[in-house]
Amino acid sequence: MIGSLTLDQLRVLVTIADAGSFSAAGRQLRRAQSAISQAIGTLEAIQGVELFDRGSHRPQLTGIGRVLVEQARLVLASAARFEAVAASNRAGLEPELAIAIDPLVPTAPLIESLRALGDTFPDLPVSFSTEGLGGSLRRLRSGSAALAMCLLLPAVPDDIVAYPLLRVGMRPVVAPGHALASLGHPATPSDLEPHVQLVLSDPVDPGSANYGLSSARLWRFVDLGRRLDFLLAGFGWCRMPEHLVTDPLRTGLLKALEIQDDPTPREGLTIYAAHKRDRALGPAGRWLLDELQRRLCS
Incomplete structure (x- = not known):
């Protein structure tokens, strides 16, 4: 029961909507039609709304009735998930x-x-x-x-x-218009040092250990996609996962950067x-x- 509202009342409401009539809902739920009518009457009285227009031969859902039927479906589905999670936990499954x-x-x-x-x-x-x-x-x-x-x-x-x-293989890359793209030889520490390096950083502890830093100027990112945007725009260089730069390298949006004595494992991280x-x-x-x-x- 939710206050004075019960799941059974909601179940009756949805069954009537699906079955098409009070009598059909009674047959489906194996109840007398009078019990179905009483459940809906109680629900209408509790909520202070008219769910069905009873002026015709067969009661029709009112406007608010149609809206509340859909809400009832959501509540019943949520209750079913509630019971399923509890049953799974009783069977030994972790709760989440x-x-x-x-x-x-x-x-x-x-x-x-x-x-x-x-x-x-x-x-x-x-x-x-x-x-x-x-x-x-x-x-x-x-x-x-x-x-x-x-x-x-x-x-x-x-x-x-x-x-x-x-x-995951890591590739040093740079935009083709960046100064490092036209070095003509493997980049040395002195080549890299003056240029911005775009690095992933711990958003909670930016002072934590970092690996593979080669530049004095660091721009720190939490989001890999945003770092890629800045990389493509030519703001700096960085090592990117190969699966993210395969297409930009193929289409010329990025250029591979060779680094002398690169400490990044060739087999990947x-x-x-x-x-x-x-x-x-x-x-x-x-x-x-x-x-x-x-x-x-x-």
Whole structure:
């Protein structure tokens, strides 16, 4: 019951709308027509509105009746989800699964696994967020995420259990009109130092450790897409994930920048699936981890 409103009254209202009449709704709900009429009369009295126009042979929904039928459908669907989540939790499933993803992680390889998760656990509430650099690890440690797909630099922390999933290649790139694009030789530290480097930064702790910095002038970004916009506009140079710059390099919107003794691993940066060591994954989280490893590591 919601105040004086009951789910049963809403169920009767929706059934009448779908079945077409009070008598048909009574047959569908296995109740006498008088019980159906009483339920609707009580609902109208409680809400102070007329749901049906009874002036014709067959009662017709009024304007407010049509609106409230759709609201009733939403309430009933929400109640069904409420019961399904409770039932799943009684069966041992975690009450929800919160997933956090670093900005450098490509989403395309994750899509099918996330879709399969929804098919396998249709009643599991799942939250999904793309975090700024360092945000996924921070959410794991705060307990607001159970599973993260993230970079862990310079090494996997002691309080984190991590499983390598894939590598992301990083390409130094620059707009073709930028001064670095016409160097004619691999860029040295002295070549890079005076130019703006566009770097991803931790929005919560911008003073945290940074890797691969080569310039004295840093423009910091939280959002990878916005950094790409500034890169294409020629405001600076940076290392970008290969999957994001393949097309701009092919079409000439960007130019590859060769760096002398570039410290970035040629095989790319490792993307991990990770969780806190002292917080074991629930059944759905474990299922998703196994699915990601099967799909990406095989």
